[in-house]
Amino acid sequence: MITLNHYLIVAAVLFVIGMIGVMRRKNLLMLFFSTEILLNSVNIGFVALSHYLNDLSGQIFAFFIIAIAASEVAVGLGLLILLYKRKNTVDLDVIQNMHG
Amino acid sequence: MAHPYFGVFFLVVFTAIAFIATTTLSAFVGKKLAARETEKLKLSIYECGPETSLQPNKISAQFYLYALLFILFDVEIIFMFPWAVDFKILGMFGFIEMVTFIFLLAVGFVYAWKKGALEWHSMK
Amino acid sequence: MEPVKFDLVALNLNTIMPMLITLGGALFILIIDLFKKLDKQFYVTVSMATMLLAIYAIFQINSAGRGFFDVMLVDGVAVISQLIILGASVLFMPLALTGFRFREFKFAEYFAFFLFMIAGFQFMVSTDNLILIFLGLETGSLALYALIAMHNRQKSLESALKYFTMGAFAAGLFAFGSMIFYGITGSVEIGQMKTVIEGNNFSNMPLILLGTAFMIAALGFKLSIVPFHTWTPDVYEGASAPLAGYMSIVPKIAGFVVALRFFDFLAMADDGVVQTLLWIAAVATMTIGNILALVQDGVKRMLAYSSVSHAGFVMTAILMGTTQAHVGMFLYWTLFLFTNLGAFAMLWISRHPSKQFDIRYDHPFTKFSGMVKINPVAAVMMAIFMLSLAGIPPFAVYWGKLYLIGAAINSDHLYLALIMAINSAIAVYYYLKLVVFMFLKDPSQNDGTIYNMNGTFPLRLVLIVAAVFVIASIATIEPLSAFIQTHVVASGF
DSSP states (O other): OOOHHHHHHHHHHHHHHHHHHHHHOOBHHHHHHHHHHHHHHHHHHHHHHHHHHTOTHHHHHHHHHHHHHHHHHHHHHHHHHHHHHHHSOOBTTTTOOOOO | OOSTTHHHHHHHHHHHHHHHHHHHHHHHHHHHHSOOGGGHHHHSOOSSSOOOOOOOOOSOHHHHHHHHHHHHHHHHGGGHHHHHHTHHHHHHHHHHHHHHHHHHHHHHHHHHHHTTTTOSSOOO | OOOOOOOHHHHTGGGGHHHHHHHHHHHHHHHHHHHOOOOHHHHHHHHHHHHHHHHHHHHHOOSOEEETTTTEEEOHHHHHHHHHHHHHHHHHGGGGSOSSOOGGGGOHHHHHHHHHHHHHHHHHHSBOBHHHHHHHHHHHHHHHHHHHHHSSSHHHHHHHHHHHHHHHHHHHHHHHHHHHHHHHHSOSBHHHHHHHHHHTTTTTHHHHHHHHHHHHHHHHHHHTOTTSOTHHHHHHHHSOHHHHHHHHHHHHHHHHHHHHHHHHHHTTOTTOHHHHHHHHHHHHHHHHHHHHHHTOSBHHHHHHHHHHHHHHHHHHHHHHOOHHHHHHHHHHHHHHHHHHHHHHHHHHHTOOSSOOSSSSOSSBGGGGTTHHHHOHHHHHHHHHHHHHHHTOTTSHHHHHHHHHHHHHHHTTOHHHHHHHHHHHHHHHHHHHHHHHHHHHSOOSOSOGGGGGTTOOHHHHHHHHHHHHHHHTHHHHHHHHHHHHHHHHHHTTO
């Protein structure tokens, strides 16, 4: 029997995976994947909770998160292409110029 | 296990530990499996022949633009599904709202078109 | 089922009018760019007109309340913060009319993005629905990333990427935090969350704390609260000076309003854990921001850390939770707006589009040494803004500091008031360091024009407006705080 907890656990596991992916931040593409995992893990949780609570606003939230994730990737990929054209790499450590 | 969400609480911590363990393990295994320094000579080109170099990126940046536009316009469809399901109940007002929404998408589409993002060879 | 009846009056279109105007202006700029190439003067004029129209529309909202199926919530706090957002934008927009040609202003998209960003932050402050807050936050932030990246410097792309990374992470945290609160309360509206959580008397405290932690982290990235402040100096340094100044004002006031709506009732929980968390965050932010600002060589980085510290200072208003504190928060931010506008505009007016003053920084402290001897007007202007930031009477920020420290004493946070006072004293050191460089050191070059080489009439006008406001704040402080007071009290904070 699959209960609400199972869904929430999947959401939490995916969220942690995404979080670790963001924190490692080596490769910019990997970072985008990680943020997608982050946001989509939240979607799973929202839809499961929405079903459990019999309330639609959770699913609406999930819709908007999908849209936001898409536009975030669009902006991010734009930046990535710009970076690749200038530096020929998508490695975040290479571009590190500022510190202090 | 008194609380219904206790499992989530516990598993956030648990998965963090499990994930760090697996990543360390995979890094360790990867290091063991990867080509060692000593094998470089074995893998190098014998005697003559050109050095194999990585092919420079030949994929046109236009592909990325297509992908971006596809993602954006594709995802917007999800907002039409709820409206389509409850089309009759939402009535005229819902229809006007959806027309407004599609109009805004159309503005974006015209913008992309006019800027030459949809043309194959423009490459500005 | 019967078709749902919609009433146009019940929609209360007034509440959404300011955002519709800014969005319409942005679309207009985008569309007109497709058919005719126009110069930046035109776009600046259109943007200014749009924003002024939006301000006018805000004053037309007479029935404060909900609109658009109860999603919009335009109360006094929303009105003030929208006025701050639009006012700041109106003041920052003319900085695009520079003497030199910069690459980003050639594109109509720059101005369209600017207006989209404003609309996003407007939505963020005038709702208590987490979905719309999230949408507004992302609309504003995504436009801001693109704006930063448009500046033609290698560093700008780097800083846009850094900001993007942090922002994407913060978005994930915000979504997860909202999910936890949705799980606890079954609602995505802060007002209903408050009712439910107070109704069962904070019975789910561990989960509430988990959600609060996510929310503090998510908003902390936007507000540059320690330990989430690490991006701030790099991003400010890479962005162009007007955008850096803008970033230190507008996204933060939007974040503060969300934090105010969200943490106001959570901080009042009996065991006071949330309040302690906020206390630690605020104190750490102002202290660490101050200490790091002490050791900077670049003026822009120094200002970045100082804005971190100012954010910590204002953060205290949320944990105090009294009306006086909330009034102080908006008052402080209005005064800080004009001062920071002046400081960053002074950096902008001395910027060359391609040359950098030295290898590492555009604006190192040494650039300003002996400035009073070769360009006295600019030096005096800069000194006024620095003294105001330092909180020296009678300049603007002093009154804000006074108001907030007074609020802390009145709400029995004596230690907090003491820490705030000590921090204000530390801050004086690094602002005066620049003043000392300008007034007491010998000039490093003979050419006084480098301090206003980018200047044009609009830029000077903005600077004069900022300077006049900073100096004359002693006269405007009374009506300003009365205005804010009525609006804050009307919305029940």
